[in-house]
Amino acid sequence: MISLAGRDIVNSWGKFIFTGVGLGLLVGVTLTMAGLYRGMVDDGMALLDNSGADLWVVQRDTLGPYAEPSGIPGDLWRDICAVPGVAEAVNVTYLTMQVGHGDRDVRAMVAGIAAGDSGTPGWPPRLVAGRQITRGHYEAVADMGTGFALGDVLRIRRNNYTVVGLTRRMVSSNGDPMVFIPLKDAQEAQFLKDNDAILMQRRRTEADPALNRPGMPGLLEAVQASQTVNNSVNAVLVRVRPGYSTSEVARNIERWQRLTAYDRGKMEKILIGKIIATAAKQIGMFLIILAIVSAAIVAFIIYTLTMDKIREIAVLKLLGARNRTIAGMILQQSLMLGLFGFVVGKVAATFATPLFPRFIMLIPSDSIRGFAAVMGICALASLVAIRIALKVDPADAIS
Amino acid sequence: MSAQGIRIENLSKRYGRGDTAVLALKNANMEVSPGEVVGLVGPSGSGKSTLLKCLGAVIDPTGGRMTLNGEVIYDEGWKVRDLNALRRDKIGFVFQAPYLIPFLDATDNVALLPMLAGIPNAEARRQAVELLAALDVQHRAAAMPSRLSGGEQQRVAIARGLVNRPPVILADEPTAPLDSDRALAVIRILNEMAQRYETAVIVVTHDEKIIPTFKRIYHIRDGVTLEEKGEGRDFGMECGRRGRG
Structure with a gap:
């Protein structure tokens, strides 16, 4: 079976690329914010170590x-x-x-x-x-x-x-x-x-x-x-x-x-629990806001892409495509958008962090967590579009 | 008439309940044999679309019986369980507009159905290319729908309707947007394909240009079908597999 999602993305690559870059920059900011927190902790640890x-x-x-x-x-x-x-x-x-x-x-x-x-x-x-x-x-x-x-x-x-x-x-x-x-x-x-x-x-x-x-x-x-x-x-x-x-x-x-x-243990608690605590809360709030904004953007784009294809979805259903094929197409598109956005974000964050005045520490485990979060957000964001697509009546394809 | 092809007996469809119920189909009867192309004509609101949707297993009738190649697919409230598979494997659709999938090229638009049925991609594409060749659009096999002319798109759509070798093809106003020559070309192709692949073809139409080409016509008015012998005129021009004998 060919990838309907992949073909659609290749066909409308401009929209996909621009959306992916926009999402990627949000992901990049998110990773940088996480790196900023890690950097603050590492600064504190470096102070104690040194x-x-x-x-x-x-x-x-x-x-x-x-x-x-x-x-x-x-x-x-x-x-x-x-x-x-x-x-x-x-x-x-x-x-x-x-x-x-x-x-x-x-x-x-x-x-x-x-x-x-x-x-x-x-x-x-x-x-x-x-x-x-x-x-x-x-x-x-x-x-x-x-x-x-x-x-x-x-x-x-x-x-x-x-x-x-x-x-x-x-x-x-x-x-x-x-x-x-x-x-x-x-x-x-x-x-x-x-x-x-x-x-x-x-x-x-x-x-x-x-x-x-x-x-x-x-x-x-x-x-x-x-x-x-x-x-x-x-x-x-x-x-x-x-x-x-x-x-x-x-x-x-x-x-x-x-x-x-x-x-050492008490000093670490003072540094992380008291000095960095407020900054960590602020960063956490920013991360939540960024996650919501990212989810809204992905949901909107996937919703728009789906609405643009309502007639094709009706035709596919009339021709005998199963609901899971339609849902899979939308979910795959959303995940591909997330994957592309994550790659853009990771590259952007990697190249941008040296430009920041503070130490930004990007660690692989944060990237893995970020990737999982992006994929999860994209999967959730596709649910609205999937729901609409599954409601499309195959009879709509017949005038 | 044989048991092959599609046959409906006393098919009825009611929308709504009680005082507001509308009986869109009233004991409609129809029988189309393999290789035959029949017209289904009637004014707006006569029940054409309802009958087409019932035939296409898109909506459920409320009474009657429907068989496809001798296999019962609806009988007084009972229906086959997997309507998706039924539509995919047993019924071909050709629409007024081609409604090709815009992000698939001509070959994959045709090959999509066998792929959905689980046939390997290479085999599905081979079948698609074979059909495109039969419809004289093999040279546009790699083109995206937006690059095809209206006539080419309609032929690709016909190929898509035929690719799973369905016993019946339902064509919903397939010539409406076309001029006379192209409309007759589409009907000629449908006739050729019906005979070549032993498919029963039902063409829903208002198009006065093509009505005289049918040998049998079903008129529908107020949900009641009436069979009539058509003129069965020649298609009037060489088209379709022109120059290929």
């Missing part, structure tokens, strides 16, 4: 350092090092800001990393060009996504930094590329006020009788000095010794240091 930590120690009862602000004293890492099972504890700061470069600026997450070497928690694990930071100040390692090149001079707050190394896939949970600078510089960038603000604060402190008491020499200077310096960090990244349970070490840190320590 930090090289087993535990994230943050201010008590906060979801820091990525989901909420967190500030803990900068010398607390020494106490954490003393907790049994801790192999390494390193201060780190994170600050999302605009990083200037010449006339433009780039949104980036600036990470302040403690002195050490490659492999130290918080440090970029891999470089694609240049070297790691070796000086205590004014050097930076930037993710390729920033668009910076080796030797570029960046402006972060009041200071300039020279890019000495480039890394890849180091991004925040929002997809912003990361720029690594020495911890002291990052603390300054995060906490240090400008000169005018410092001057104004000194004047206010001088005017405060509680802090500027007569007969207590040195008190005012000490208070002012403490106000100018801020040794806080956002978190301490902890690496646990082999053989120790991370949850046990986390419990000890929380109990004795009055802090909150998250292991």
Whole structure:
């Protein structure tokens, strides 16, 4: 038996191609949206993976350092090092800001990393060009996504930094590329006020009788000095010794240091369940809308194609074609339209994703699910047309 | 008359019920033998279309008996179960307009019926090409319907009606859109094919040009059939398999 659906499509290929391309672009947008969600999750996982930590120690009862602000004293890492099972504890700061470069600026997450070497928690694990930071100040390692090149001079707050190394896939949970600078510089960038603000604060402190008491020499200077310096960090990244349970070490840190320590599983829940949750819901809503629009378009086109063939369907039925032959023709047309649309969509999504500013992750399982959904939608969309075709009276072929 | 061909006895068809019921066919009788072409004529509303639909197993009569090659297909409310197969295998249709499937070429338009009956594509196409050759349109076998002239389309439609070698062909106003020459050509072809394939052909028509060509005519008026001997005139021109002897 010849394929009636295939012949009809070949005969009216223009309509089929244009409809298929339109549907394909919708499918492409759908796959890209799914890829956007996957990319967000992968960004979050990359952030955790690349930090090289087993535990994230943050201010008590906060979801820091990525989901909420967190500030803990900068010398607390020494106490954490003393907790049994801790192999390494390193201060780190994170600050999302605009990083200037010449006339433009780039949104980036600036990470302040403690002195050490490659492999130290918080440090970029891999470089694609240049070297790691070796000086205590004014050097930076930037993710390729920033668009910076080796030797570029960046402006972060009041200071300039020279890019000495480039890394890849180091991004925040929002997809912003990361720029690594020495911890002291990052603390300054995060906490240090400008000169005018410092001057104004000194004047206010001088005017405060509680802090500027007569007969207590040195008190005012000490208070002012403490106000100018801020040794806080956002978190301490902890690496646990082999053989120790991370949850046990986390419990000890929380109990004795009055802090909150998250292991990898909890951090994943925070990143995916809280930071990405709203975006995921939005993407889910878009996917539902796109599915409904796609179904409506396919249903309309298949309905139109069927209505154009009512007389032929009546003739086919009069000539003895069974209902399943007619229904099969309409269903096959709908599925072929879906297949073509999916191929167009997949190709469009594959070629378009590198153009997006955020990381879009197209994974085969999403494509398979998308293909099944498109086929299911097309099969459902053909039901209206099939119902109409089956109601056609063969007597209509006889005048 | 033999038991072969198509035969109806006291066939009736009523539309509606009660006071609004309309009796479209009243004890209609008809018998057409294999190889014979008869005309079915009558004014609008006389019951021609109803009779044609009953003969074509498209609607169910409400009474009477109908046999095809001796096989009962309807008898006082009883009917064969698979009407699709009956129409596909036992009845050929030729319409006023050819109603070819626009997305199939001439060969596949003809071959579609045997394919629907489960005959392999190659064999179905061989049968189709053979018929197209018999109807002198084999040179247009690969053409799509939109590329065929009106006469060529009608011949392809006749080939489609014949391809499953049905015992009966029902032709519904097959010459209505054609001029005299082409109308007579179609009737000549139907006569040739009826004799060659031993098929009974019933031609429903208003067409004054072709009515004199029938040897037997059934008039229908107010649902009642009346048989009359026709003039059986010659078709008037060489056509159809012209130049092929």
